[in-house]
Amino acid sequence: MAAVVISGKELAQVKRNEIATEVKELAKESIIPGLAVLLVGNNPASRSYVTAKARACQELGIHSILLEYPDTITEESLLSEIDRLNNDSSIHGILVQLPLPSTINEIAVIERISPSKDVDGFHPINIGRMMVGQDSFLPCTPFGIVEMVKSKKLPIEGKHVVVVGRSNIVGKPVGQLFLNENATVTYCHSRTTNLKEITRQADILVAAVGRANFITGDYIKDGAVVIDVGVNRLETGKLCGDVLFEEGMEKASYITPVPGGVGPMTITMLLYNTVQSAKKTALLSRK
Numbered sequence: 294m295a296a297v298v299i300s301g302k303e304l305a306q307v308k309r310n311e312i313a314t315e316v317k318e319l320a321k322e323s324i325i326p327g328l329a330v331l332l333v334g335n336n337p338a339s340r341s342y343v344t345a346k347a348r349a350c351q352e353l354g355i356h357s358i359l360l361e362y363p364d365t366i367t368e369e370s371l372l373s374e375i376d377r378l379n380n381d382s383s384i385h386g387i388l389v390q391l392p393l394p395s396t397i398n399e400i401a402v403i404e405r406i407s408p409s410k411d412v413d414g415f416h417p418i419n420i421g422r423m424m425v426g427q428d429s430f431l432p433c434t435p436f437g438i439v440e441m442v443k444s445k446k447l448p449i450e451g452k453h454v455v456v457v458g459r460s461n462i463v464g465k466p467v468g469q470l471f472l473n474e475n476a477t478v479t480y481c482h483s484r485t486t487n488l489k490e491i492t493r494q495a496d497i498l499v500a501a502v503g504r505a506n507f508i509t510g511d512y513i514k515d516g517a518v519v520i521d522v523g524v525n526r527l528e529t530g531k532l533c534g535d536v537l538f539e540e541g542m543e544k545a546s547y548i549t550p551v552p553g554g555v556g557p558m559t560i561t562m563l564l565y566n567t568v569q570s571a572k573k574t575a576l577l578s579r580k
Contacts, residue, residue, distance in 0.1 A: 296519070296545040297445070301437070304444050305557035308565065309353060315568050316354040319575070326571035327356040328386040328412065328563075329378050333371065333397070334364035339390045346388070349560050355567060356383065364394045371397060372405050379407040385574055386412030386567035409573070412566035415462070423466065426473050430566045435467035437558025438499065438520050439474065445547060447497075447518055450475040455492050457481045457508065457535070458501030463522055467499055488512070500535035510540030519545040522555050 316326060328350055330343050343359055350357035360374065371389075378387050387410045393399050403411075408418040414432035422429035442449060454471040458464035459482045468478045481491055483502075492498055492512040498519050500508045505525035513519060523535030534551030541548045549555055 296542045296548040298542075299441050299445060299520075299547050299549045299554065301441060301549060301554040301557045304441060305561040308440070308558075308561045309349070312561070312564050312568055313353045315572075319568070319571060320354065322575065324571055324575050325354075325356045325383075326386070326568045327358075327381075327384040328388065328567045329358050329360060329381075329384045331360045331362070331371070331374065331387070331389045333362045333366060333390070333393055336392070339392075343390050346560055346563065349564055350567075353564060355564060358384075366397075368397045368401065371402060375402065375405045379405075379410060382574075384410065385570035386410055386563075388413050388563065410570060412563055412570055414466075414566065420466070423473075424469055430570070431470065431562070432462065432466045433562040433566065434463050434522065434555060434559045435470050436562040436565075438467050438522070438555060439470050440562070441520065441549060441555070441558060442497065442518060447547065449497070451477070452496040453477050453479065453494055454497040454499065455479045455481060455495035456499045456501065457488070457492065458499070458503070458522070460501065463501045464499075467501070467522075471497070502535050504535055505533050506535070506537040508536040508541070510537065510544045513541060513544040515544055516546045517544065519548040520555065521549050521551050524551060524556065 330346055332339060332343050347357050347359055378384050387406045389402050403415045406416055408416045411419050411430055414430040419429040423431060454476045456464050456468045459480055468480055472478045479491060481488055489512050493514045495514060495517050498513060498517050501522035503523055505527060519536055519541050521534035521536040525533050527533055532552050
């Protein structure tokens with residue numbers, strides 16, 4: 294029996310409709326959520342991402358500004374721009390599109406964003422709060438992944454989640470979010486021995502390794518839930534994930550496609566975080 298496909302595209306639209314309703318309610322109180330996106334240089338993939346984010350904001354009634362800088366900008370100048378946005382009351386979320394030029398320290402830039410405006414969920418304070426289960430902005434891709442699993446009412450508590458990949462953006466935080474939901478979590482990576490033996494134990498398998506079609510059917514336990522985070526472009530120009538989709542369909546009970554899976558949820562959770570930031574700011578101003 295073929296797996297059920299979890300459409301991130303469909304779920305993202307449902308979530309965006311909910312967010313749009315919240316934005317309209319906030320507008321009645323003269324509160325307009327604001328997102329600032331900073332783009333350094335002219336990386337085509339980065340430009341594509343920020344264009345998609347700006348379009349999504351426009352559709353939902355979120356105020357967004359795109360600030361573009363040449364790749365010759367100094368780190369000091371970029372940090373000054375962040376300071377300015379930290380103090381701008383019309384901006385509730387600040388996102389610096391990565392990667393940055395090698396002349397700029399990404400960690401210094403991320404840490405300069407006020408934790409209360411860190412809607413990407415990358416600031417060490419938000420990461421720390423997430424680790425101990427406190428209220429925080431959650432990293433958008435991991436947040437979207439957990440929402441996708443929950444959308445199908447699939448059990449997480451007590452299940453074995455195996456994450457293949459240990460990046461700070463996806464691998465590490467998604468494992469922590471599943472742990473916060475009382476799952477048992479195993480991390481695997483390029484140095485893991487007997488990888489197949491471990492992945493075949495997974496009730497929920499998260500593939501975030503960045504290698505096209507790396508996870509074949511023999512990595513997947515019958516009936517597992519498979520979440521494919523990878524976005525890889527083949528020589529043919531076609532996009533594919535880290536999971537060989539046809540083989541995954543035969544083994545899994547649920548699977549996410551590429552494209553149209555995790556990707557649309559990432560931007561949606563960014564918009565969600567921005568609106569939550571605006572609501573928190575409004576609450577604080579009333580006190």
